[in-house]
Amino acid sequence: MQTQSSEFQVEGTTLRGVFHLPENTDTKNGHQLPIVIMANGYATEWQFGTAEFIKAFTEAGIATFNFDYRSFGQSDGEPRQMVDIPGQLIDFHHAIENVKNQAWVDGQKLILWGSSLGGGHAISMAAEHHEIKAMIAQVPHCCSRAAFKTVSLSAVFKGMSNAIADNLGSLFNRPPIYLPILAEPSEYGVMHHAGWKKSYEVIGDGSPTWKNQLVARSLLKGGDYRPTMVADKIQCPSLLVPAEDDAGVPLDSVKETANKMKQAEIFSIPGDHFGVYYGEYLPRVIEKQLGFIQKHIA
Numbered sequence: 001m002q003t004q005s006s007e008f009q010v011e012g013t014t015l016r017g018v019f020h021l022p023e024n025t026d027t028k029n030g031h032q033l034p035i036v037i038m039a040n041g042y043a044t045e046w047q048f049g050t051a052e053f054i055k056a057f058t059e060a061g062i063a064t065f066n067f068d069y070r071s072f073g074q075s076d077g078e079p080r081q082m083v084d085i086p087g088q089l090i091d092f093h094h095a096i097e098n099v100k101n102q103a104w105v106d107g108q109k110l111i112l113w114g115s116s117l118g119g120g121h122a123i124s125m126a127a128e129h130h131e132i133k134a135m136i137a138q139v140p141h142c143c144s145r146a147a148f149k150t151v152s153l154s155a156v157f158k159g160m161s162n163a164i165a166d167n168l169g170s171l172f173n174r175p176p177i178y179l180p181i182l183a184e185p186s187e188y189g190v191m192h193h194a195g196w197k198k199s200y201e202v203i204g205d206g207s208p209t210w211k212n213q214l215v216a217r218s219l220l221k222g223g224d225y226r227p228t229m230v231a232d233k234i235q236c237p238s239l240l241v242p243a244e245d246d247a248g249v250p251l252d253s254v255k256e257t258a259n260k261m262k263q264a265e266i267f268s269i270p271g272d273h274f275g276v277y278y279g280e281y282l283p284r285v286i287e288k289q290l291g292f293i294q295k296h297i298a
Contacts, residue, residue, distance in 0.1 A: 001020055001058045001059075003019065008094055014075065015068065017066055017067025020054050027102075033104060034061075034062050034109035034297045035064065036113045036136075037064075037099050037110065037112055038053070038054075038064055038065065042083065043083050043218075044204065045207055046073060049277035050066060050115075052286060053286060063105070064113075065098075070088070081213055081214055082221075088117075089125070092124075107131070110129075110132050111133055112134075113136045114136070115277075119139060120142060120225065122135050122137045124227045127231065128230075132236050134239070135234065135238045136241070136293075137240050138289075139243055140242070142226070142227055142253040143226045143228045144224050145226065149250070159219050163217050164220070166215065167216075176216070178214060179213065180213060182212055196274070203277045232262075234262065234263075234264075236263065236296075238264045239264075239265050239266075239288070240267070244270050245270070
């Protein structure tokens with residue numbers, strides 16, 4: 001596998017990503033490659049849970065582009081670790097345009113891929129970018145209203161009270177209030193489903209920059225985010241990969257979203273949210289996704 005670093009500007013902020021290309025690719029010989037533009041999940045960096053997918057895709061002759069959203073990982077943006085959903089959608093749009101500007105990219109074979117919150121972003125971008133050949137969304141966030149039902153009222157109250165205080169403080173240039181992203185079920189965290197803290201540690205192992213903390217006012221940015229509302233605008237074939245016992249992404253919300261799409265296929269796996277990232281079902285997930293991509297770029 002070959003890699004190329006890439007920078008692009010979004011609203012005056014420098015975002016950074018990496019192109020992953022098949023081994024021995026010569027980007028100057030006029031040959032063009034299909035490419036998967038990958039969007040990672042909630043409060044993560046691009047390396048979280050993507051390595052096996054990148055390996056499989058590039059070994060099959062398909063490039064990938066992975067990038068960090070504003071204020072995460074290698075990308076610029078302050079304060080650090082703020083999940084700005086409207087901002088991330090703008091970031092994803094510019095990532096797509098950055099990919100299209102590469103001479104070695106086959107603009108007729110662009111695939112969107114997203115996981116968790118990034119899966120919701122892939123749905124949103126596919127509804128907007130009709131040049132996309134196909135879209136994959138695994139354990140996708142489809143509806144904030146459905147997701148909120150998986151969170152206790154006490155956790156919602158604590159999160160939102162801190163978010164409002166943080167937002168008011170930002171008007172007076174006060175330091176951000178940070179909340180833990182992940183916690184055990186008996187503790188407070190933006191997400192505290194059983195096993196999720198450990199799973200984040202597994203998929204994010206080795207990151208020198210990620211911290212288990214989130215700017216509290218992130219909870220006010222896109223709190224009613226519902227990609228399902230634009231699903232009917234998607235023109236391309238779509239593959240949705242939900243987990244049947246997902247504690248944070250209700251299976252029904254994924255099925256309802258798929259039913260709105262013109263060319264949607266569902267491939268569900270047993271178990272919880274992180275079964276698409278590691279464990280016994282990962283090989284099946286990769287095989288299904290790779291076959292789906294190959295079918296639609298043939």
